[in-house]
Amino acid sequence: MQILLTVAYDGTNYAGWQRQENAVAVQEKLEDAISRLLSRDVIVRAASRTDAGVHALGQRASFFAPDLRVPLERLPEVLSAFLPTDISVTAAQEVPENFNPGFDAKQKTYLYNIYNSPAPNPLVGRYSAFVPQKLNLAAMQQAAKSFVGKHDFTAFCATGGSAKTTVREIYFCETEKEHDLIKLKITGNGFLYNMVRIIAGTILYAGMGKISPEKIPEIIASKKRENAGKTMPPHGLVLVEVKYSI
Amino acid sequence: MQILLTVAYDGTNYAGWQRQENAVAVQEKLEDAISRLLSRDVIVRAASRTDAGVHALGQRASFFAPDLRVPLERLPEVLSAFLPTDISVTAAQEVPENFNPGFDAKQKTYLYNIYNSPAPNPLVGRYSAFVPQKLNLAAMQQAAKSFVGKHDFTAFCATGGSAKTTVREIYFCETEKEHDLIKLKITGNGFLYNMVRIIAGTILYAGMGKISPEKIPEIIASKKRENAGKTMPPHGLVLVEVKYSI
Numbered sequence: 001m002q003i004l005l006t007v008a009y010d011g012t013n014y015a016g017w018q019r020q021e022n023a024v025a026v027q028e029k030l031e032d033a034i035s036r037l038l039s040r041d042v043i044v045r046a047a048s049r050t051d052a053g054v055h056a057l058g059q060r061a062s063f064f065a066p067d068l069r070v071p072l073e074r075l076p077e078v079l080s081a082f083l084p085t086d087i088s089v090t091a092a093q094e095v096p097e098n099f100n101p102g103f104d105a106k107q108k109t110y111l112y113n114i115y116n117s118p119a120p121n122p123l124v125g126r127y128s129a130f131v132p133q134k135l136n137l138a139a140m141q142q143a144a145k146s147f148v149g150k151h152d153f154t155a156f157c158a159t160g161g162s163a164k165t166t167v168r169e170i171y172f173c174e175t176e177k178e179h180d181l182i183k184l185k186i187t188g189n190g191f192l193y194n195m196v197r198i199i200a201g202t203i204l205y206a207g208m209g210k211i212s213p214e215k216i217p218e219i220i221a222s223k224k225r226e227n228a229g230k231t232m233p234p235h236g237l238v239l240v241e242v243k244y245s246i
Numbered sequence: 247m248q249i250l251l252t253v254a255y256d257g258t259n260y261a262g263w264q265r266q267e268n269a270v271a272v273q274e275k276l277e278d279a280i281s282r283l284l285s286r287d288v289i290v291r292a293a294s295r296t297d298a299g300v301h302a303l304g305q306r307a308s309f310f311a312p313d314l315r316v317p318l319e320r321l322p323e324v325l326s327a328f329l330p331t332d333i334s335v336t337a338a339q340e341v342p343e344n345f346n347p348g349f350d351a352k353q354k355t356y357l358y359n360i361y362n363s364p365a366p367n368p369l370v371g372r373y374s375a376f377v378p379q380k381l382n383l384a385a386m387q388q389a390a391k392s393f394v395g396k397h398d399f400t401a402f403c404a405t406g407g408s409a410k411t412t413v414r415e416i417y418f419c420e421t422e423k424e425h426d427l428i429k430l431k432i433t434g435n436g437f438l439y440n441m442v443r444i445i446a447g448t449i450l451y452a453g454m455g456k457i458s459p460e461k462i463p464e465i466i467a468s469k470k471r472e473n474a475g476k477t478m479p480p481h482g483l484v485l486v487e488v489k490y491s492i
Contacts, residue, residue: 010368055369076365090365119322119336122256123301123484127369238369 001066002099003075005030005044006091007059012126012235013086016052017059026050026087030061033082033089038067047101047242048108051194053234055127058090058109058241062101095246107171107243109187112200113236117180128181129200129236135182135207140175143206144184146216147173147199153192154223156202158231161193168192175203182207185240194231202229247312248345249321251276251290252337253305258372258481259332262298263305272296272333276307279328284313293347293488294354297440299480301373304336304355304487308347341492353417353489355433358446359482363426374427375446375482381428381453386421389452390430392462393419393445399438400469402448404477407439414438421449428453431486440477448475 007030015023019031027044034042047060070078075092083089113128115121120130150169157166172187184200202219205211211219211229219227253276261269265277273290280288293306316324321338329335359374361367366376396415403412418433430446448465451457457465457475465473 008365008368010371057367057369080365085366085371086368088366088368088371090363090367117336119254119326120331120334121303121336122254122332122334123303123373125256125331125334126372 001068002062002064002095002097003068003072004060004062004093004095004099004101005075005079005089007061008057008088008090009055009059010086010126011050011053011055014052016054017046017048017050026059027061029083029087030079030089033079034063034065036082037070037078038065040067045101047105048239050237050239051234054237054239055235056239059239060101060105060242062095062099064097099246101242104244104246105190105242106245107187107189107241108191108239109172109185109241110191110196111238111240112184112186112196112232113238114182114184114200114204115180116182121180124181126235127238129233131204133208135204136209137175137177137182137207139209139213140182140203140207142213143203143211143216144173144175144186146213147186147220151220152223153195153220155219155225155228156195156198157192157225158194158198163192166192168195173199197232197234197237198225198228198230200232200236204232205229247314248308248310248341248343249314249318250306250308250339250341250345250347251321251325251335253307254303254334254336255301255305256332256372257296257299257301260298262300263292263294263296272305273307275329275333276325276335279325280309280311282328283316283324284311286313291347293351294485296483296485297480300483300485301481302485305485306347306351306488306490308341308345310343345492347488350490350492351436351488352491353433353435353487354437354485355418355431355487356437356442357484357486358430358432358442358478359484360428360430360446360450361426362428367426370427372481373484375479377450379454381450382455383421383423383428383453385455385459386428386449386453388459389449389457389462390419390421392459393432393466397466398469399441399466401465401471401474402441402444403438403471404440404444409438412438414441419445443478443480443483444471444474444476446478446482450478451475
């Protein structure tokens with residue numbers, strides 16, 4: 001029996017999703033919690049290996065548990081009790097034995113938050129990048145929409161990724177302002193290494209007047225990283241949802 | 247020249263507003279920042295001595311600075327640079343020499359956040375109390391409205407306060423649901439020790455069916471603390487705004 005969990009976390013104090021030497025990762029905390037429950041070693045596989053400092057509301061992670069004695073509907077509560085308060089399991093479901101939470105992901109949605117106000121706000125500072133300059137929201141929205149479609153996103157990819165192809169399809173990319181918070185919501189069939197943070201930086205540059213929104217298709221076509229905007233910091237990024245066809 | 251600042255902070259890591267021995271307070275951090283700017287000792291006085299763990303978006307604090315060399319409009323940016331990221335100065339204005347940020351406050355607004363969902367959410371957990379049970383929102387709203395008016399709030403006051411009178415006037419008290427977050431917004435001419443947290447606990451009890459909303463006037467009239475609900479934890483509380491007639 002394979003179990004698929006929905007996991008939320010504040011990534012501030014973690015070296016990212018993936019377990020590693022000399023740093024605390026979310027994977028390690030989750031594996032430890034499940035290990036305590038099952039009294040044996042456990043390996044979990046995730047939909048997305050989020051970077052250090054990146055947050056999640058809807059990360060997905062699975063593990064095999066033929067020996068699970070807790071009813072599925074109680075699993076989120078039980079596991080959350082074994083987890084630190086900055087990690088929480090919000091749902092659990094059974095999936096087929098051959099299900100793979102990474103390969104089988106059909107769609108991922110991320111949110112990138114920019115706090116746009118003259119002074120920083122400590123109550124949103126953990127979950128947003130602070131930008132004090134005045135921004136052109138219409139230009140940002142126009143830039144955002146230009147990313148929709150199937151493109152080779154080489155220009156929006158940091159080195160160090162392991163993807164076989166750099167073609168991805170973006171289904172939705174919009175900015176929305178809520179008080180002083182500018183939210184970029186982006187949905188696609190997958191994302192390259194740092195891709196959302198570079199797209200967010202490029203949309204920010206459009207808002208600052210550093211890049212004309214009309215140039216986005218050209219920047220994509222150039223396949224040159226230096227033509228795109230800067231990589232935004234990790235703490236503004238939230239993995240919101242992962243969708244499967246199951 | 248007296249300067250009045252607007253101050254925002256994430257209270258999680260502080261022992262409250264007021265400077266004290268053996269614990270780090272927001273007042274201390276702010277006084278240290280101003281002292282660095284003016285190269286001398288400084289004392290600031292606040293509108294509200296928020297408790298340990300309580301947050302603020304619109305705390306007000308003043309100090310005397312005949313020797314200030316920085317233009318007022320640049321002061322928020324300069325002071326914020328001397329402060330840790332969980333404290334920020336968002337505005338500065340000049341006030342008369344005889345102004346007192348505590349006594350002269352005409353109106354204070356607080357927000358109490360309850361996260362109401364089966365599983366906790368680490369991204370709002372720092373700024374809300376987690377309540378997994380189903381709640382009756384209509385009963386909470388009815389209970390909230392019953393607090394409006396001029397009352398003796400002895401039943402909603404923890405021991406240890408120093409107020410001369412226990413009569414306060416509430417101008418606004420409403421609950422509002424935004425996704426899984428229930429926000430209690432309350433405005434009054436002042437609040438007794440722990441008053442907002444006890445009112446929030448009483449409104450929560452109304453939502454749980456432990457207290458009938460019709461009984462709130464009786465509970466107020468009883469002047470007995472044991473008739474009201476529990477004191478809610480500090481991390482759900484945010485001081486939003488302080489108003490003056492200046």
